[in-house]
Amino acid sequence: xxxxxxxxxxxxxxxLITLGGLSLNCxxxxxxxxxxxxxxxxxxxxxxxxxxxxxxxxxxxxKLVYLLALLCFVVLAITGxxxxxxxxxxxxxxxxxxxxxxxxxxxxxxxxxxxxxxxxCRFNRNDWPWFxxxxxxxxxxxxxxxxxxxxxxxxxxxxxxxxIFLALPLILSIVLSMxxxxxxxxxxxxxxxxxxxxxxxxxxxxVHTYLLIRSKMQQRA
Numbered sequence: 602x603x604x605x606x607x608x609x610x611x612x613x614x615x616x617l618i619t620l621g622g623l624s625l626n627c628x629x630x631x632x633x634x635x636x637x638x639x640x641x642x643x644x645x646x647x648x649x650x651x652x653x654x655x656x657x658x659x660x661x662x663x664k665l666v667y668l669l670a671l672l673c674f675v676v677l678a679i680t681g682x683x684x685x686x687x688x689x690x691x692x693x694x695x696x697x698x699x700x701x702x703x704x705x706x707x708x709x710x711x712x713x714x715x716x717x718x719x720x721x722c723r724f725n726r727n728d729w730p731w732f733x734x735x736x737x738x739x740x741x742x743x744x745x746x747x748x749x750x751x752x753x754x755x756x757x758x759x760x761x762x763x764x765i766f767l768a769l770p771l772i773l774s775i776v777l778s779m780x781x782x783x784x785x786x787x788x789x790x791x792x793x794x795x796x797x798x799x800x801x802x803x804x805x806x807x808v809h810t811y812l813l814i815r816s817k818m819q820q821r822a
Contacts, residue, residue, distance in 0.1 A: 608797070659717070670714060680692060680700040711764070760809035764805055
């Protein structure tokens with residue numbers, strides 16, 4: 602069964618724009634010493650997959666869940682987008698079996714991460730330094746007990762909550778399409794919702810992963 606040309610074209614363009622934008626950002630705003638010590642940075646990037654000894658048991662569990670979620674995402678992205686973008690067909694056969702096997706694991710991991718990262722990803726006034734400066738100029742009150750970080754983590758927080766938000770229609774659309782209560786039209790509509798949500802979900806996960814890696818690399822510089 603052939604995939605819609607509109608969805609296929611949109612997916613290819615969206616991925617190219619995302620990867621191109623992140624590459625351009627990496628070139629224009631490289632991490633510290635990235636150009637002088639590229640091999641060292643590659644080693645640091647690889648070591649991020651390991652568990653640090655300083656982590657608490659909860660931290661170790663959270664990182665293991667995150668790595669498992671990342672693995673599931675990679676498998677789901679390959680099995681879901683390969684037949685769509687390369688073959689121009691809907692997922693079927695062994696790819697569908699693999700996709701259906703890893704999907705519930707990713708859903709469970711996202712639920713755990715949503716609970717364990719919710720506190721760290723809550724928004725505060727330090728995420729909007731420009732707004733805080735405006736308030737200070739209007740009220741003439743300086744905030745002495747809380748410094749504004751030089752580089753805000755607002756991008757990571759926004760993408761994290763978008764991932765959690767998009768996970769709901771992504772999961773529900775495919776689950777509801779399996780029930781026989783919906784007719785052909787509604788099943789096709791639910792599948793379309795699943796495909797387009799999966800596209801947005803994949804792009805946001807890529808951006809979030811890039812921002813997270815960039816933040817860790819700058820901390821280790």
